[in-house]
Amino acid sequence: MTFAQRTSTLKPDEIREMIKITSQPGFINFAGGLPAAELFPGKELIEASRIAIEKYGPTALQYHSTDGYIPLREKIKARMAKIGVDVPIDEILITSGSQQGISLGGEVFIDEHVSGDRDIVLTESPTYSGCFNALKTYLPEFIGIPTDDEGIIPEGLEAELKKYGSRVKLMYVIPDYQNPSGRAWSTERRKAFIKLIAKYQVPVLEDAPYRELSFRGEPNKPLKAIDESGMVIHLGSFSKVLAPGFRIAYIIAKKDILNKFTWASQGAFLQSSTAGEVIIDQYLEHNDLDAHVEIIRKTYKERAELAVKMMESEFPDNVQFCRPDGGMFTWVTLPEGCNSRDLLKLALDTKVAFVVGDNFFPKADVFNCFRINFASMKPELIEEGMKRLGKAIKDYLKK
Amino acid sequence: MTFAQRTSTLKPDEIREMIKITSQPGFINFAGGLPAAELFPGKELIEASRIAIEKYGPTALQYHSTDGYIPLREKIKARMAKIGVDVPIDEILITSGSQQGISLGGEVFIDEHVSGDRDIVLTESPTYSGCFNALKTYLPEFIGIPTDDEGIIPEGLEAELKKYGSRVKLMYVIPDYQNPSGRAWSTERRKAFIKLIAKYQVPVLEDAPYRELSFRGEPNKPLKAIDESGMVIHLGSFSKVLAPGFRIAYIIAKKDILNKFTWASQGAFLQSSTAGEVIIDQYLEHNDLDAHVEIIRKTYKERAELAVKMMESEFPDNVQFCRPDGGMFTWVTLPEGCNSRDLLKLALDTKVAFVVGDNFFPKADVFNCFRINFASMKPELIEEGMKRLGKAIKDYLKK
Numbered sequence: 076m077t078f079a080q081r082t083s084t085l086k087p088d089e090i091r092e093m094i095k096i097t098s099q100p101g102f103i104n105f106a107g108g109l110p111a112a113e114l115f116p117g118k119e120l121i122e123a124s125r126i127a128i129e130k131y132g133p134t135a136l137q138y139h140s141t142d143g144y145i146p147l148r149e150k151i152k153a154r155m156a157k158i159g160v161d162v163p164i165d166e167i168l169i170t171s172g173s174q175q176g177i178s179l180g181g182e183v184f185i186d187e188h189v190s191g192d193r194d195i196v197l198t199e200s201p202t203y204s205g206c207f208n209a210l211k212t213y214l215p216e217f218i219g220i221p222t223d224d225e226g227i228i229p230e231g232l233e234a235e236l237k238k239y240g241s242r243v244k245l246m247y248v249i250p251d252y253q254n255p256s257g258r259a260w261s262t263e264r265r266k267a268f269i270k271l272i273a274k275y276q277v278p279v280l281e282d283a284p285y286r287e288l289s290f291r292g293e294p295n296k297p298l299k300a301i302d303e304s305g306m307v308i309h310l311g312s313f314s315k316v317l318a319p320g321f322r323i324a325y326i327i328a329k330k331d332i333l334n335k336f337t338w339a340s341q342g343a344f345l346q347s348s349t350a351g352e353v354i355i356d357q358y359l360e361h362n363d364l365d366a367h368v369e370i371i372r373k374t375y376k377e378r379a380e381l382a383v384k385m386m387e388s389e390f391p392d393n394v395q396f397c398r399p400d401g402g403m404f405t406w407v408t409l410p411e412g413c414n415s416r417d418l419l420k421l422a423l424d425t426k427v428a429f430v431v432g433d434n435f436f437p438k439a440d441v442f443n444c445f446r447i448n449f450a451s452m453k454p455e456l457i458e459e460g461m462k463r464l465g466k467a468i469k470d471y472l473k474k
Numbered sequence: 475m476t477f478a479q480r481t482s483t484l485k486p487d488e489i490r491e492m493i494k495i496t497s498q499p500g501f502i503n504f505a506g507g508l509p510a511a512e513l514f515p516g517k518e519l520i521e522a523s524r525i526a527i528e529k530y531g532p533t534a535l536q537y538h539s540t541d542g543y544i545p546l547r548e549k550i551k552a553r554m555a556k557i558g559v560d561v562p563i564d565e566i567l568i569t570s571g572s573q574q575g576i577s578l579g580g581e582v583f584i585d586e587h588v589s590g591d592r593d594i595v596l597t598e599s600p601t602y603s604g605c606f607n608a609l610k611t612y613l614p615e616f617i618g619i620p621t622d623d624e625g626i627i628p629e630g631l632e633a634e635l636k637k638y639g640s641r642v643k644l645m646y647v648i649p650d651y652q653n654p655s656g657r658a659w660s661t662e663r664r665k666a667f668i669k670l671i672a673k674y675q676v677p678v679l680e681d682a683p684y685r686e687l688s689f690r691g692e693p694n695k696p697l698k699a700i701d702e703s704g705m706v707i708h709l710g711s712f713s714k715v716l717a718p719g720f721r722i723a724y725i726i727a728k729k730d731i732l733n734k735f736t737w738a739s740q741g742a743f744l745q746s747s748t749a750g751e752v753i754i755d756q757y758l759e760h761n762d763l764d765a766h767v768e769i770i771r772k773t774y775k776e777r778a779e780l781a782v783k784m785m786e787s788e789f790p791d792n793v794q795f796c797r798p799d800g801g802m803f804t805w806v807t808l809p810e811g812c813n814s815r816d817l818l819k820l821a822l823d824t825k826v827a828f829v830v831g832d833n834f835f836p837k838a839d840v841f842n843c844f845r846i847n848f849a850s851m852k853p854e855l856i857e858e859g860m861k862r863l864g865k866a867i868k869d870y871l872k873k
Binding site: 076077078079080081082085086087088092094095107108109110112113115117120121124125128129132133134135136137138139140141171172174175178182183184185186187189205208209210211212213241244276277278306318319320321322335337338339341342343344345346347348349350351353354 | 475476477478479480481484485486487491493494506507508509511512514516519520523524527528531532533534535536537538539540570571573574577581582583584585586588604607608609610611612640643675676677705717718719720721734736737738740741742743744745746747748749750752753
């Protein structure tokens with residue numbers, strides 16, 4: 076028996092494995108990508124489940140065609156039209172979470188080359204580590220594009236596009252309250268980005284799970300809303316605005332591209348959970364998701380502000396961090412030469428966890444950063460956790 | 475923009491596309507792989523959903539680790555132990571339907587070779603067409619092993635194992651009430667098969683969604699129960715014994731193999747639906763699944779017997795068909811030289827549908843067969859549908 080070559084790079088995902096460690100009692104968990112469970116609208120979802128099965132049971136519990144439950148796609152269409160993405164429902168495909176959407180992007184665009192030049196995937200640097208897990212199945216080379224507080228740097232992107240030409244098969248970006256950095260792209264950068272991908276004809280996965288979680292009024296429109304080239308493939312999700320447990324997300328793309336995703340889905344997993352789709356459809360039918368998102372925004376904003384206040388008071392002055400305008404994460408940068416993996420050991424000893432930053436870099440070659448999820452921790456835990464973390468950092472820097 | 479080479483073979487799946495055609499009013503649909511929706515235990519599942527969210531909401535609606543919800547895996551462990559598969563829960567991984575399990579099998583075992591000898595996947599001939607859709611992503615060559623009424627033919631299998639040696643990376647089989655043929659492997663063939671795969675060390679995906687749907691007492695034990703080589707990777711599912719709408723299935727394999735599936739799952743889709751898992755767990759906690767399976771068995775048996783009776787009376791004598799002992803399908807063989815694709819046109823004109831047989835052959839080179847799903851049609855529709863189909867066959871044979 077032999078395993079495929081690609082499995083040699085498979086390993087347990089550090090972030091998801093951390094769930095096991097941090098479930099010990101007394102742990103303050105800034106690791107993980109979990110949204111705040113206490114905000115899930117349980118009562119409304121019980122009622123939505125009841126209606127879904129009682130009224131639509133033979134549909135909700137049965138197979139359907141791969142593209143997804145039509146009433147839900149119609150509601151997604153209506154929501155997206157309000158933010159400038161006005162597409163027919165046959166340009167919307169339901170997937171089992173956006174992770175599946177990223178993975179399908181690899182299947183559709185990346186050729187495996189076991190020798191010679193590999194196909195190239197461009198990402199922000201840093202970026203969501205799960206995109207590496209999803210796409211490395213197809214053995215691409217990942218090239219990171221530099222970013223700053225305004226988002227991706229267009230000059231850096233164009234340099235790589237010129238250098239690698241048609242070897243670049245796909246780009247993956249998170250323009251809103253990025254995982255892991257917490258940063259959002261400015262309007263100007265968005266425009267410059269869209270021009271470049273139109274010029275170089277590079278398909279882009281726009282992963283937008285945090286877009287709606289803005290702390291300062293209306294968030295930016297998605298890239299998909301300003302894209303005229305048809306290059307943007309938008310990945311939306313109910314995981315962060317409602318609940319991740321249903322694994323219901325969606326891909327919006329031009330029909331000729333989306334067809335490939337749909338046919339690839341048939342092979343990979345047949346279809347998403349009909350029950351999950353019908354339950355979410357019924358939730359949307361009988362509730363105001365925007366009002367619920369407002370509650371999440373308010374709660375996460377309070378937690379972000381408290382986290383920032385605590386980092387300001389507890390962290391040494393030579394430690395930098397992001398002051399996020401939305402989303403679930405902040406990003407901490409230790410002085411040059413530090414390794415957050417060594418800090419993590421001290422932190423775990425005091426029962427506080429974060430995710431080591433090198434996970435988020437295409438070449439895993441930046442060691443002095445780490446990610447904090449403030450969204451899922453209640454205020455008293457943020458206070459206590461930041462105190463523990465501040466002490467661990469001071470102890471680490473003294474060494 | 476260029477698509478990956480593998481997408482050139484992607485096309486809409488004929489069977490799943492048929493769902494669109496046959497949803498017209500008045501259609502009698504023997505196509506599709508749908509179980510009988512009227513048997514879904516709606517009331518019990520509403521109650522299970524209520525308990526799942528009310529009592530376990532923060533868990534049921536949240537992410538969990540990739541391997542799946544522990545209480546559900548414990549219940550699967552207990553069920554499997556009763557049929558001779560006694561494994562620890564860390565040898566059980568929850569997947570989004572068994573289609574995902576097959577797809578992961580490709581990722582774990584098949585290397586893509588765009589030139590030179592391709593990796594080989596062995597299947598029964600015929601076999602479930604979705605296995606081709608799932609695995610062709612990794613560009614293997616499919617070799618079909620001849621089968622008869624007793625199941626796979628061991629001599630035919632050994633000939634190919636000898637011929638192709640280490641190029642054979644994976645085998646895919648459905649030993650129980652196979653899709654599409656309706657046939658089950660005899661005990662003797664199972665033993666001979668297990669000897670061969672142990673001798674040649676070939677990993678085997680045992681897809682067993684129909685195993686429990688026996689019409690004549692207890693079904694055979696799974697191959698996994700008699701396998702001592704560790705080569706058998708068992709795919710079980712709740713889709714046919716409870717409902718497919720949750721997309722909850724499971725893989726059982728030796729830890730070193732299962733680890734690869736788990737890590738591949740992290741990249742491909744993170745995890746299955748927590749909500750679906752907790753709902754099914756609560757269904758199992760408060761209901762007797764075996765008693766429910768008994769209802770399905772009884773209903774499908776009646777439908778199978780009626781289908782057989784009608785085929786005996788309505789089909790010409792030179793048309794052969796399977797008399798299934800379980801499952802959802804029967805398989806019809808027209809005289810040599812016929813093409814069921816031409817018959818389908820006549821059948822669709824009279825609003826009755828089946829699935830053309832060439833879909834189920836690795837080389838799509840057998841044209842005189844087709845598949846009938848009797849399980850999802852009520853008796854009066856089976857009667858009427860078989861009459862229409864009998865007439866269509868007679869008209870076709872006259873041409």
